[in-house]
Amino acid sequence: MMLLAIEQGNTNTLFAVHDGERWTAQWRAATESSRTADEYAVWLSQLLNMAGLQLGVFNACIISSVVPQSIFNLRNLARRYLHVEPLVIGENAELGIAVRIDKPSEAGADRLVNAIGAHVAYEGALIVIDSGTATTFDVVAPDGAFEGGVIAPGINLSMEALHNAAAKLPRVAIQKPQRVVGTDTVGAMQSGVFWGYIALIEGLISRIKAEQARPMTVVATGGVASLFHGATTSIDRFDPDLTIRGMLEIWRRNQKAS
The missing domain is CATH 3.30.420.40 (ATPase, nucleotide binding domain)
Incomplete structure (x- = not known):
């Protein structure tokens, strides 16, 4: 299993690679809501190459984002360049915990x-x-x-x-x-x-x-x-x-x- 985890906050976006046993690489980029899937792919592919990896090695992707307008591009990054359907927290991911708040x-x-x-x-x-x-x-x-x-x-x-x-x-x-x-x-x-x-x-x-x-x-x-x-x-x-x-x-x- 090669998993790409994308955790996007309002300030920074973290890309982390897990090989099934441990986290092997992590990179951060400034969060820009207008950044396209193609721009993410160019940036990420260069960092992966430095680590001896390629975009094609992944067979899983999970995305957590607090920037709704960025999720479309991050999802397209996974579909177009990783050739996987991402698990998106808040959309198609089951969390398995109770959320005991009013809303x-x-x-x-x-x-x-x-x-x-x-x-x-x-x-x-x-x-x-x-x-x-x-x-x-x-x-x-x-x-x-x-x-x-x-x-x-x-x-x-x-x-x-x-x-x-x-x-x-x-x-x-x-x-x-x-x-x-x-x-x-x-x-x-x-x-x-x-x-x-x-x-x-x-x-x-x-x-x-x-x-x-x-x-x-x-x-x-x-x-x-x-x-x-x-x-x-x-x-x-x-x-x-x-x-x-x-x-x-x-x-x-x-x-x-x-």
Whole structure:
């Protein structure tokens, strides 16, 4: 089995190759909703060649996207260049979990995939934090059900909004400041965003645990989650492979069902 997993967020799109036993390659591209299947194929074929692979080696493809206008082109990439019918989360993929929220259709594909990826790796009730364009805090029941959560602006989005809205505030890199109180503008901005997000994370985790009134393991993933490593004791595990693990599990469940 050679599986191509495509996980598309609002900022980046991940392409990952699984050979039936392990993940052998991963690449990221900036998400552009207007990118055509042909453009994806040119970009992907060059990277595959560097890894000693070709587009024709795949016999399976799974797609998770939170950008609806891109799904058409990603589906065409699989059909036209991989010669496979893709499994698309939210369309023809059975997830195998309960979605216990008021409007199950509103649950984002990325949040459901993360719930599955977390449940197959960790026991008990979970809080899954995904730090991307948005920062999400999702509750996963001990039986794997998705039970809702919290959506907050992402750390990069907040930093960009601060720069765009205030004429005198520069665009700065996100990093952990040595001090909470900044002694210049850049230091003050970095502290506000970094330690502000630590406070957001710690505060929401505390409130979720108090509301749920049960032991919960906190798992963090996403592009900027590693920035928080060592800065808070509220996060139990950092797991960069959470999303693609969930996609692999969904693909396996659908293979068994068919």
